[in-house]
Every structure is written in structure tokens, then in C-alpha cells.
Amino acid sequence: MTGAEKRREARRDQVLDAASACFVEHGFHGAGMAKVAKKAQMSVGHIYHYFESKEAIIAAIVDRESELAVERFAELYALPSDEIAAAMINRAEDIVVTKSDAFQSALNLEIQAEAQRNPHIAAILQEHDKKIRGLFSNILNTKLGLTDADARTELLMSLFGGLASRVLRNPGLKREKLIPLFQSLMHNLLNEPANA
Amino acid sequence: MTGAEKRREARRDQVLDAASACFVEHGFHGAGMAKVAKKAQMSVGHIYHYFESKEAIIAAIVDRESELAVERFAELYALPSDEIAAAMINRAEDIVVTKSDAFQSALNLEIQAEAQRNPHIAAILQEHDKKIRGLFSNILNTKLGLTDADARTELLMSLFGGLASRVLRNPGLKREKLIPLFQSLMHNLLNEPANA
Numbered sequence: 327m328t329g330a331e332k333r334r335e336a337r338r339d340q341v342l343d344a345a346s347a348c349f350v351e352h353g354f355h356g357a358g359m360a361k362v363a364k365k366a367q368m369s370v371g372h373i374y375h376y377f378e379s380k381e382a383i384i385a386a387i388v389d390r391e392s393e394l395a396v397e398r399f400a401e402l403y404a405l406p407s408d409e410i411a412a413a414m415i416n417r418a419e420d421i422v423v424t425k426s427d428a429f430q431s432a433l434n435l436e437i438q439a440e441a442q443r444n445p446h447i448a449a450i451l452q453e454h455d456k457k458i459r460g461l462f463s464n465i466l467n468t469k470l471g472l473t474d475a476d477a478r479t480e481l482l483m484s485l486f487g488g489l490a491s492r493v494l495r496n497p498g499l500k501r502e503k504l505i506p507l508f509q510s511l512m513h514n515l516l517n518e519p520a521n522a
Numbered sequence: 523m524t525g526a527e528k529r530r531e532a533r534r535d536q537v538l539d540a541a542s543a544c545f546v547e548h549g550f551h552g553a554g555m556a557k558v559a560k561k562a563q564m565s566v567g568h569i570y571h572y573f574e575s576k577e578a579i580i581a582a583i584v585d586r587e588s589e590l591a592v593e594r595f596a597e598l599y600a601l602p603s604d605e606i607a608a609a610m611i612n613r614a615e616d617i618v619v620t621k622s623d624a625f626q627s628a629l630n631l632e633i634q635a636e637a638q639r640n641p642h643i644a645a646i647l648q649e650h651d652k653k654i655r656g657l658f659s660n661i662l663n664t665k666l667g668l669t670d671a672d673a674r675t676e677l678l679m680s681l682f683g684g685l686a687s688r689v690l691r692n693p694g695l696k697r698e699k700l701i702p703l704f705q706s707l708m709h710n711l712l713n714e715p716a717n718a
Contacts, residue, residue: 353639355551432638438690439635442628443549455691477699480688481681481707487691488684492676494634495651495683503673507711511677514710515703 338376341366342390345383350432354380354440381446384437388454399461407469411516418509421486422501431490459483470516478515485511534572537562538586541579546628550576550636577642580633584650595657603665607712614705617682618697627686655679666712674711681707 327335344366348357359380363370377383402410424430441448459479467475485508493499523531540562544553555576559566573579598606620626637644655675663671681704689695 350638353635356639435631435635435638438687439549439631441690442546442631443552451691452693459692474699474703477696477703480692480695480700481703483691484681484684484688485677486684487687488680488682491634491683491687492680494637495647495679496655496676497648499676500673503670504676507670507673507677510710511707514706 334376337368338386339390341368341373341376342383342387345380346387346429346433349436350429354384354436381444384440384447385450387433388437388450392454392457395458395461399465402465403469407471410465410469411513414516415509415512418512419505422489422504422508425486425489426493426499426501427490428493428497431493434490435494466516472516482512482515530572533564534582535586537564537569537572538579538583541576542583542625542629545632546625550580550632577640580636580643581646583629583633584646588650588653591654591657595661598661599665603667606661606665607709610712611705611708614708615701618685618700618704621682621685622689622695622697623686624689624693627689630686631690662712668712678708678711 341362345357345362348361348365351357352361357380359370359373362380362383363373366373377386402413405413437447437451441451459476462479462482463475466472466478472478489504537558541553541558544557544561547553548557553576555566555569558576558579559569562569573582598609601609633643633647637647655672658675658678659671662668662674668674685700
């Protein structure tokens with residue numbers, strides 16, 4: 327990446343972070359480009375230079391999530407097959423902490439709510455979900471040799487996504503108590519046949 | 523319940539069903555009382571006779587959910603202790619179908635999104651959540667004798683709530699494949715000590 331490309335990416339990230347904060351604070355509809363610009367300490371015209379619309383900003387926020395997920399799955403793929411399940415389970419604490427982050431949960435909620443009446447956003451989310459599901463299911467199927475990889479993936483994703491809602495409904499959530507139980511559920515989904 | 527009370531309750535239910543449909547179709551802010559009245563085939567004045575505001579309608583929708591949950595927990599409570607876990611696990615199919623209902627999931631998402639910037643709705647949801655958590659945790663603790671009942675409750679609720687999001691992200695969700703795995707996870711949370 328050249329210096330100019332790096333600066334461009336840093337600027338884009340600055341806009342995405344500012345927009346995320348505005349969406350959480352004001353909701354998607356309450357967060358106009360002027361508010362995003364003020365938060366990012368840039369001019370509105372400058373923002374439009376990077377993103378043509380709020381929809382494009384949401385698409386980029388989701389893309390950034392996808393890229394991180396792709397990287398994490400690539401790391402898992404690089405491991406010997408018999409170490410993958412343990413490596414995933416070892417990440418339980420990190421997953422619990424990340425998924426139950428109140429800001430990220432609120433941001434995802436805003437994006438999901440917007441998707442309910444914005445078919446463009448809905449398509450972006452469903453595409454992202456399909457990609458993550460595919461990566462998960464593929465590793466469960468080809469690397470771990472599990473049957474019902476799609477269903478196991480759905481339940482892992484239910485568990486991860488469900489944790490995100492919990493922190494919004496129960497602000498007093500005690501994360502550390504969840505970790506051993508969470509690991510036990512992951513172990514269940516990543517190791518044992520359901521009908522054994 | 524007298525005939526007049528029954529008629530009143532039926533009318534209230536009619537408003538709640540109409541309002542739920544409007545919230546899902548237009549979002550909380552897009553669903554004005556005029557739309558709710560039209561959907562319920564009642565006059566706006568008649569609606570205000572039952573509910574003073576859209577907030578009061580949401581409170582009543584949540585209350586109706588709470589009452590159903592209280593009834594279901596009472597049924598479980600009435601069972602001998604050694605039959606409760608199996609009775610809960612036997613309900614897995616019903617839970618998967620109910621929790622992954624697309625309409626109900628969309629309605630919950632609208633209410634949760636509204637709670638993000640409406641402290642009154644947020645308080646209603648947190649109160650509801652606290653009540654359900656308490657019922658769950660109490661049965662796990664006093665009837666099943668499980669340690670970490672609160673954490674087990676959080677993970678059961680993550681799983682149930684997470685399923686609701688899954689149907690919105692993956693409309694092609696195959697429910698029947700989820701049931702045996704879901705039962706296995708419930709078994710895990712309702713029977714075994716996490717640190718065994």
C-alpha cells in the first residue's frame with residue numbers, strides 16, 4: 327500500500343467510526359451527513375468524496391466487519407485440522423467480550439432495523455451473512471468433518487448474535503461467568519454428533 | 523371475567539395485533555395512530571379510549587408476552603423437579619418454531635430499536651427481561667439445583683434471542699435441522715455443571 331493509499335484508508339476509517347457513533351447516538355435517520363461530518367471533523371463535501379450516501383457508509387461498515395472475519399477464518403484454516411476446534415474454543419473469552427460490546431451491539435441493531443425497510447441494506451446484510459455462514463460451515467464440514475455443518479453454524483451464530491442482544495436487555499450482564507458455559511456449548515457444537 | 527370485560531379484552535387485543543402489524547410494516551415512527559386505527563378497523567378516538575399513546579401500546583404488547591411467559595413457567599413449576607429439564611428440552615421444537623417466527627422477530631427488532639432512543643420503552647423492556655430472567659434463573663436454581671443459574675439463563679436467552687435474529691439474516695433457515703442440536707445445547711445448559 328502506498329502512502330497515499332494508507333492516508334485514504336485512514337480517512338475512510340475516520341468517516342466510518344464517526345458515522346457508527348452517529349448512528350448509535352441518533353439512529354440511522356437522525357444521523358444526517360452534517361452530523362457525521364462534524365463528528366469526523368471533516369467537511370460534508372469531503373465525506374461525499376469518500377462515500378456517496380449513508381447507504382454506502384453502511385455497506386463499508388459491513389465490509390470492514392467481513393474483512394476482519396475473513397482474516398480470522400484464514401488463521402483457523404492455516405491450523406492443522408485437529409487443532410481447529412480447540413483454537414475456536416480457546417477464543418471463547420474474546421468472542422464473549424467482543425460480541426457483548428454494548429456499542430457494537432447497538433450499531434448492529436440500528437443497521438438491522440434499517441434493513442427492515444431498506445431493501446438495499448437488507449441485501450448487503452444478507453450477503454454478508456451468507457459469506458460468514460459459508461466460511462463457518464466450510465470449516466466445520468471440510469476441516470472438522472462434522473455432519474449438519476449448516477445447522478451447527480446457525481446455532482453458533484445464534485449464540486454469538488444472541489449475546490449481542492443480551493447486553494442491551496441486561497446492562498448488568500456478568501461476562502466472566504458466561505465463559506466456561508459458553509466454551510462448553512462451543513465444544514458441544516464443534517465436536518459431538520447431534521444424534522449420538 | 524364478565525362479558526363486558528371479555529369484549530374489552532378482545533378489543534384491546536385487536537388494537538395490539540393491528541399495531542404490531544403496522545410497526546413491522548412501517549416502523550414505530552412511520553406507524554401513526556391513524557394507520558393503526560385503519561388496520562384495526564376502529565376510529566382513532568376509539569383506540570385512544572384503550573391506549574393513550576404508542577408507548578402504551580408497546581407496553582401492552584410486552585405485557586402480553588410477559589403473561590404468556592409467566593403461564594409457561596407456572597406449568598413447569600407444577601411439574602416434579604426431576605421432570606422439568608426433560609419437559610423444557612421436549613419443547614425445543616416449539617421454541618425453535620416460535621423464536622424463529624419472522625413476524626415476531628421483526629416486531630421485537632422494531633421495539634428494541636425504538637428502545638435505543640426512548641428511555642421509557644427501554645425501561646419497559648429491561649423490566650420485562652428482568653422478570654423473565656428471574657423466572658428462568660429461579661427454576662434452574664431452586665428446582666434443578668444448578669450452580670451458575672444466572673449465567674445459564676443468560677446463555678439460554680442468548681440462544682433463544684439469537685435464533686430470532688437468524689431468521690432475519692437468513693430467510694432460508696432450515697428449522698428442522700436445528701432441533702436436535704438445539705436440544706443438545708439445552709441439555710448441556712440444564713443438566714451438566716460447567717466446570718465438570
